[in-house]
Each structure stands twice: as structure tokens, then as C-alpha cells.
Amino acid sequence: MPEGTMHPRKITTTCCIAGGGPAGMMLGFLLARAGIDVTVVEKHSDFLRDFRGDTIHPSTLEVMKELGLLDRFLARPHEKAFNIHGQFGDETLMVADFTHLPVTCGFIAFMPQWEFLDFLADEARAFPNFTLLRSTEATNILSTNGTITGLECMSADGPIKIEATLTVAADGRGSTVRQVAGMVPQNLGAPMDVLWMHIPKRGDEQSKSFGRFDAGRILILIDRNTYWQAAFVIPKGGLDAIKARGLEAFRAEIMALSPALADNIDALASWDDIKLLTVAVDRLHTWHKPGLLVIGDAAHAMSPVGGVGINLAIQDAVATANLLHDPLRRQCLTNKDLAAVQSRRMWPTKLTQAAQVAAQNRVIAPALASGQAMKLPLPLRILKRFPVLARIPARLIGMGVRPEHVHSPAISAR
Numbered sequence: 001m002p003e004g005t006m007h008p009r010k011i012t013t014t015c016c017i018a019g020g021g022p023a024g025m026m027l028g029f030l031l032a033r034a035g036i037d038v039t040v041v042e043k044h045s046d047f048l049r050d051f052r053g054d055t056i057h058p059s060t061l062e063v064m065k066e067l068g069l070l071d072r073f074l075a076r077p078h079e080k081a082f083n084i085h086g087q088f089g090d091e092t093l094m095v096a097d098f099t100h101l102p103v104t105c106g107f108i109a110f111m112p113q114w115e116f117l118d119f120l121a122d123e124a125r126a127f128p129n130f131t132l133l134r135s136t137e138a139t140n141i142l143s144t145n146g147t148i149t150g151l152e153c154m155s156a157d158g159p160i161k162i163e164a165t166l167t168v169a170a171d172g173r174g175s176t177v178r179q180v181a182g183m184v185p186q187n188l189g190a191p192m193d194v195l196w197m198h199i200p201k202r203g204d205e206q207s208k209s210f211g212r213f214d215a216g217r218i219l220i221l222i223d224r225n226t227y228w229q230a231a232f233v234i235p236k237g238g239l240d241a242i243k244a245r246g247l248e249a250f251r252a253e254i255m256a257l258s259p260a261l262a263d264n265i266d267a268l269a270s271w272d273d274i275k276l277l278t279v280a281v282d283r284l285h286t287w288h289k290p291g292l293l294v295i296g297d298a299a300h301a302m303s304p305v306g307g308v309g310i311n312l313a314i315q316d317a318v319a320t321a322n323l324l325h326d327p328l329r330r331q332c333l334t335n336k337d338l339a340a341v342q343s344r345r346m347w348p349t350k351l352t353q354a355a356q357v358a359a360q361n362r363v364i365a366p367a368l369a370s371g372q373a374m375k376l377p378l379p380l381r382i383l384k385r386f387p388v389l390a391r392i393p394a395r396l397i398g399m400g401v402r403p404e405h406v407h408s409p410a411i412s413a414r
Contacts, residue, residue, distance in 0.1 A: 008152070008159035013039040013131070014328055016151050016164035018138035019171030020047070022113070023296030023313035025120040027168060030321035032130035033067075035411040036328050039162055040130075041153050043137035043171075047114035047121075054110050054222070054229070055307035058098060058398040060314045061105040066406040069123060070104065076119055078111035079225055083390070084397075085210040089374040093383060097390040098398045108398065110209070110222055110229075113310070126413035136160065138171060140180050141292070148181065148291035165333055166324065167292045170313075173280055175298035181289060185282040188357055190303055191365040193239065194277040195232040199254075200264040201225075212257045213367045213374050219257040228261070230254070231277075231304070235368050239276055247271060279303055281353055281360075287346075288338035295320055295341070300349045303356040305364070306397045312352060318404035319344045325408045348401035355396065 015031055017024045020042030028040040056078070064070040084096040099106040124130040133155060140152040142161065150163040169177035178185075201223075211220045218233035232254060234242060242250055251265045268274060283300035287293060296313035303309075320341050327333040367374055376384065383389050 008161045009155075009157075011039060011131075011160060011162045013037045013162060013164050014331075015039070015166045015168065016041070016162045017168040017170055018151060018177045019169070019175075019296070019298070020044075020117065020121075020132065020134075021170060021172060021296065021313065022116065022310045023298075023317045024168070024170035025117050025124070026314050026317035027170065027295070027320055028130060028132070029120050029124040030317060030406070030408050031325060031328070032124050032127035033410050033413075034321060034325040034329070034408045035129065036325060037129045038131070039133060039164070041133045041136040041138055041151065041162070043135070045135045045156075047117040054113055055310060056109040056111050056116065057308065057311040057400075058101050058103040058105050058107070059400050059403040060311050061109060062103050062403070063314060063318060063406060065104050069119075072123075073119055074109070076111060076115045078109045078115070079223055080107040080109060081209050081223075082107045083394075084108075086380075087210060087212045087214070088376050088380060089214050091376055091384065093376075093380065094387060094390045095380070095383065096394040096397055097387075098394045100391050101394060101398050103399065106398075108307075110224060127411070133160070138177050141167065141177060143291075146290060148289060151177070165291070165331065166328060168320070169292065169294040169298045170296045170317075171298055173282075173297040173301040175294070177292075178284070178294055178298050181292055183284055183286070183289070183294065185284045185299075185301070188281040188283070188353060189360075190279040190281050191236050191360055192233050192368060193236055193279050194304055195234060195239070195242075196275045196277055197230050197232070197268055197273055198224075199228045199230050199261055200267050201227055202260075202263055213363075214257060215373055216368055216371050217253055217257055218364065218367055219254060221258065230261075233364065233368065236279070243271060250274075277304070281357060283349060283353065287342040288335065290335050293320065293324075293338050293341060295345075299342075299345075300353065302353065303360060305356040305359045306352075308352060308397060308400065311400060312349065315348070315400060315402070315404045316341075316345050318406060321408040322404070322406070344402075351401045 014037040017040045031038040064073045086095045136155040138151045142150040153160040209222045220231040222229040280301045281303045287299045295316040
């Protein structure tokens with residue numbers, strides 16, 4: 001070994017998970033709860049990263065109830081949305097009503113993602129077989145005779161080799177593990193990107209999250225108690241053109257869609273206050289190789305339409321724990337077991353992405369391309385005439401196509 005090169009520290013575990021996002025942390029918690037030795041590696045030192053998915057849908061809240069964690073979870077800071085409204089041109093309507101869903105919590109909880117991930121980490125630490133390695137980035141895979149046997153990682157203290165029966169790539173849409181494993185997703189296309197920003201609220205503003213579609217512009221406002229989390233939807237690759245018109249023109253576009261923001265729009269003092277989310281919709285054809293499983297955004301990047309990405313990731317984690325805890329415990333994991341996870345989750349992934357792509361192509365893209373006041377598309381005209389139908393999109397958004405339920409066992413926490 002060359003002089004100055006550190007010998008990698010070695011760790012042996014049953015399951016090694018790359019990525020401490022929603023899929024990785026939920027799977028790590030569930031497997032530890034089932035008595036499986038699990039190590040989660042997270043490249044950041046904490047979870048304090050802004051402008052991430054903050055919507056916790058009724059399906060995820062139902063999982064929390066099944067785990068006996070709901071009351072503790074809802075004690076964390078959050079806001080509730082019992083319905084979603086949209087304004088299309090001059091017409092306003094309720095597009096989703098969650099109050100009639102057959103679940104314990106008929107609402108979406110808007111919770112900062114760091115609160116959600118910290119909560120899972122705190123609960124997982126109660127099990128002695130759970131390890132979270134922060135400031136540790138997966139850089140490569142280990143393999144023996146065509147089977148992936150773990151990860152090479154770089155931590156703040158030097159290199160680490162983690163040997164594992166199962167390696168899970170839950171490291172997001174830019175997955176390093178997926179890339180080094182030679183797995184390339186199919187791009188399904190997205191006609192837009194999103195600019196995220198915080199705009200302070202006045203004390204007298206009503207609390208109601210909504211979307212505004214009009215004359216080539218789309219603005220989504222999510223109430224976060226003391227501020228609006230605002231999403232301004234732009235044509236794909238359109239940021240340079242917006243910057244060329246100047247920050248003042250951009251702020252004027254926002255005020256045209258929501259005049260109530262005028263008093264605090266100066267909070268957008270520079271382009272540094274505005275973050276670009278490059279929208280991608282893609283998925284892997286095959287989510288697994290011997291010894292490796294890919295889940296969450298690494299397996300299927302979702303559009304922000306409906307805000308369902310975090311909840312699809314949670315459903316992946318629940319299904320993975322349900323199907324794999326027993327073969328992992330008995331040390332008899334096969335590629336057939338990994339294929340069963342994909343078989344379980346591919347169908348809801350395809351249907352959800354198909355609905356997102358349809359919304360992108362039939363509603364969002366025409367709205368962005370139009371320079372005239374928007375008129376309600378036919379499906380929304382029907383929804384306006386029959387408000388009871390708002391339960392249908394609520395079901396698709398709030399519960400998903402195939403909501404998962406916890407069937408993995410639980411050992412006693414320390």
C-alpha cells in the first residue's frame with residue numbers, strides 16, 4: 001500500500017443501506033425493529049437540507065400508526081392540509097379532499113424532511129442492531145463472483161469497507177451505487193423544472209395551501225406557518241431566460257399570481273434565495289442484481305406532481321422489510337426474493353408515473369406554453385360541477401395505488 005494510504009476500516013453487517021433519505025431510514029428502522037443487523041450510510045453530517053419533499057401523506061401516517069409511533073410523530077412540528085385548492089384563471093376549486101379517506105389521519109402533514117428523518121433515526125437507535133454512519137459516502141461496490149457483497153465508503157475518518165448479505169441503494173435520483181453497478185434508468189421525460197423559495201407570511205394571512213395556474217405561469221404555495229414554501233414552475237431548462245429578465249421581473253410574475261405576497265416579496269433579495277429543482281421522471285427496468293436492491297428515487301425518480309415521491313419511497317421500504325426480513329434473518333436471501341420486491345412495487349410505480357406524465361403533458365405543459373388566461377380543462381370542469389369527485393384525486397394522492405402495511409415483526413427495543 002502506498003505511503004500515507006489508510007487501511008480501510010471493516011464492518012460486517014446483514015444489510016447495508018446507502019442513503020439516509022426517507023427510503024433508507026425507514027428501511028433501516030424496520031429491519032432493525034425486525035432483529036436484522038443493519039447499517040445506514042449517509043454522506044451528510046445531518047439532515048438539515050432545505051427544499052426537499054416535505055409532504056407526509058395519509059398512507060405514511062397510517063404506517064406510523066401501525067408502528068405505534070403516530071402520536072410521537074405528530075408531536076414534531078408540522079402543519080395539516082385537509083384539502084387542496086387550485087385556481088385556474090379566475091376559477092377556484094377544491095381538487096382533493098382528504099377528509100373522507102378510510103385512514104386514521106385524513107390530511108397531509110407538511111413536516112420539514114429533517115424532522116421526519118431525525119424522528120426515524122431517534123426511533124431506530126432504540127435497537128442495538130442499528131447503526132447510522134453520518135458523513136460517510138458510498139463510493140463503490142464490493143463484489144465476489146458476480147454477487148455484490150457490500151460497499152466501499154469514505155468517511156470523515158477515512159475509508160470503510162462494509163461487507164453485507166444485502167446492499168440497498170437508496171441514495172436518490174443521482175445514485176452513486178446504481179451508477180457503479182452499471183444500472184441505467186429509462187428517462188420518461190418532464191417538460192418543466194421548479195424554482196423553490198421561502199416567502200415570509202404576514203400575521204393576518206389565511207392558512208391555505210393552493211396552486212395558481214394562469215397565462216403561462218404556475219405558482220404553488222405551501223403554508224409553513226410563518227412562511228410560504230413557494231414553487232414557481234418553469235419550462236424545462238428555462239432558468240437562464242428568467243434570470244436574463246432580471247430578479248425584479250421575476251418577483252413581479254409571482255405577485256401577478258398572488259398579490260398578497262407583495263408585502264414580503266423583497267425577501268427574495270438575490271438569486272441565491274431561489275433554488276432550482278431539476279425535474280426528472282425515470283425508472284429502472286430491473287431494480288436488483290445478486291446481493292443488491294435499488295429502491296426509492298434511485299429506482300424511480302418521481303415528478304413533483306402530487307408530491308408523492310417521499311411516500312412512494314416509504315412504501316418501497318415497507319414492502320422490502322415485509323418481504324426480506326425472513327430470508328435475511330435465515331441467511332438464505334436469493335435473487336428471487338429481490339425480484340419479489342420489484343414485482344410488488346413496479347405496478348404502483350408505473351401507474352403513478354403514468355398519471356404524473358399525463359398531468360405534465362395535458363395540464364402543466366399547455367399552461368406553461370399559453371400566454372392567455374387559462375380555462376378549466378374538461379376533467380376539472382367536471383370536478384367543479386361535482387365537488388364530491390374531489391375524493392378521487394385525494395385517494396390517488398393520499399393513499400396511492402397500492403398502499404403498503406407493516407407485516408415485518410418487532411423485537412424489543414433496548
